[in-house]
Amino acid sequence: MRVKTADLLSDSFENFLGVKQGEPLSPLLFLFSINDLIEDMNISPSADIVNINEVLIYLILFADDTILFGKSPEILQELLDKLLIYCNKWNIEVNINKTKVVVFKNGWQPVTAKFFYNNEELEIVDSYIYLGMLIHCNGKILKTQKRLALQGSRSLAALNNSTNGLYLTKKKKCDLFDSMVASVINYASEIWGFHRGNDVEIIHNRFCRSILKLGKSTPNVFLYGELGRLPMNVIRKQKVLKYWLKIVTHKPLIVYDIYILLLRDANTGKTNWVSNVRDLLFSIGLNFVWYQQSGINISLDVIKTRLKDQYIQSWSASIQDCEKLTMYRILKLDFCFEDYVDYNYNSHFFTKLRSGTMKLNVEVGRYTNILRENRLCTCCNMKSVEDEYHFTLVCPVYRHVRLQFLPNYYCSWPNVTKLMYLYQTKSRSLVGKLCNYLKSAWQIRSHLIS
Numbered sequence: 001m002r003v004k005t006a007d008l009l010s011d012s013f014e015n016f017l018g019v020k021q022g023e024p025l026s027p028l029l030f031l032f033s034i035n036d037l038i039e040d041m042n043i044s045p046s047a048d049i050v051n052i053n054e055v056l057i058y059l060i061l062f063a064d065d066t067i068l069f070g071k072s073p074e075i076l077q078e079l080l081d082k083l084l085i086y087c088n089k090w091n092i093e094v095n096i097n098k099t100k101v102v103v104f105k106n107g108w109q110p111v112t113a114k115f116f117y118n119n120e121e122l123e124i125v126d127s128y129i130y131l132g133m134l135i136h137c138n139g140k141i142l143k144t145q146k147r148l149a150l151q152g153s154r155s156l157a158a159l160n161n162s163t164n165g166l167y168l169t170k171k172k173k174c175d176l177f178d179s180m181v182a183s184v185i186n187y188a189s190e191i192w193g194f195h196r197g198n199d200v201e202i203i204h205n206r207f208c209r210s211i212l213k214l215g216k217s218t219p220n221v222f223l224y225g226e227l228g229r230l231p232m233n234v235i236r237k238q239k240v241l242k243y244w245l246k247i248v249t250h251k252p253l254i255v256y257d258i259y260i261l262l263l264r265d266a267n268t269g270k271t272n273w274v275s276n277v278r279d280l281l282f283s284i285g286l287n288f289v290w291y292q293q294s295g296i297n298i299s300l301d302v303i304k305t306r307l308k309d310q311y312i313q314s315w316s317a318s319i320q321d322c323e324k325l326t327m328y329r330i331l332k333l334d335f336c337f338e339d340y341v342d343y344n345y346n347s348h349f350f351t352k353l354r355s356g357t358m359k360l361n362v363e364v365g366r367y368t369n370i371l372r373e374n375r376l377c378t379c380c381n382m383k384s385v386e387d388e389y390h391f392t393l394v395c396p397v398y399r400h401v402r403l404q405f406l407p408n409y410y411c412s413w414p415n416v417t418k419l420m421y422l423y424q425t426k427s428r429s430l431v432g433k434l435c436n437y438l439k440s441a442w443q444i445r446s447h448l449i450s
Contacts, residue, residue, distance in 0.1 A: 052261070285306065346432075
């Protein structure tokens with residue numbers, strides 16, 4: 001082996017310890033060498049050791065990450081001492097700077113116990129990151145989802161940078177988001193998926209607003225409806241129930257035993273992961289699935305469809321209750337991706353009009369408490385409310401632009417039925433003409449107002 005520095009090579013030498021940097025054989029050899037750690041750390045059963053159906057759990061290994069845990073400070077210190085003996089036996093070093101102790105507790109009572117490894121005191125911390133997931137001493141998920149949201153924000157920035165300058169349809173961008181960002185913000189959500197995850201949802205909403213070119217005042221229900229996207233909390237519930245089906249169907253060792261213990265607690269009225277699964281199944285009308293766990297005969301697709309249908313009902317009710325979406329509740333017939341958003345580069349003008357965020361007087365007047373009937377168009381003398389109908393088909397100020405872009409059918413004898421036909425059209429060419437008209441009309445309006 002020789003070392004290269006600049007253009008110089010050192011003399012040859014032999015290395016009898018370790019493997020080369022990046023050697024694929026390295027993790028496999030480490031697993032072989034560490035495999036007898038469990039035997040050397042053999043510990044007698046006691047009340048301070050987690051015991052699940054006669055299986056003692058005090059050591060978890062994943063590659064070179066090791067977790068020791070017990071129910072008392074004394075048992076944890078004993079495990080640390082046994083680990084030291086093993087490491088000295090095989091000349092293994094433990095990075096003290098990366099070795100931390102987390103004491104799980106309710107409330108914020110101080111921790112008085114101290115823990116040592118090789119006569120060095122270990123730092124006691126409130127949280128620790130294991131396999132990419134932040135685990136907090138209070139067992140809550142709030143800080144976990146905040147960290148995932150921060151990682152998701154970075155992933156979203158990376159996605160935007162990598163696609164900047166590329167022509168991608170909005171539907172394709174949604175697919176990329178699901179692959180590159182949603183997988184990050186929903187990491188390990190099979191466990192924490194019942195948390196509301198507001199910080200995580202902010203990342204999703206930010207993405208939806210950016211591709212639709214809409215501001216923060218746009219209702220979330222419009223974003224989801226226009227792109228046909230489910231909120232992340234619905235996606236997480238799908239992942240939770242998929243994991244639950246896997247547990248009750250395949251009965252994996254230890255995991256299923258833990259599930260049974262949680263099930264017993266849930267049956268006594270305690271709130272835990274299993275009780276949340278039960279309540280979720282009941283809420284989507286799948287009570288029989290919960291009561292037939294020993295012989296479940298239902299596909300995951302059926303469960304996903306139920307969750308989606310439940311959300312669509314909630315989404316529809318939210319649209320009906322939102323004053324800003326008065327026009328949208330009439331236009332939007334199905335919860336699906338609207339193809340028009342990819343038809344024309346000016347489509348964001350149409351999107352603003354549909355979402356009620358184009359600053360017409362009918363919208364602006366809401367913030368100054370002006371009665372709806374008094375939110376009149378200031379560009380003409382018709383004394384009509386400046387709403388989407390007036391702006392698109394009626395206002396005489398834009399008639400020459402209307403004749404330039406829109407078919408004659410929509411320029412004469414305007415009525416609400418024609419407006420609905422125009423807004424709901426699937427014609428790529430007509431959508432393009434409408435978007436171009438909206439852009440030109442808005443420029444005229446902005447000039448007159450200023």
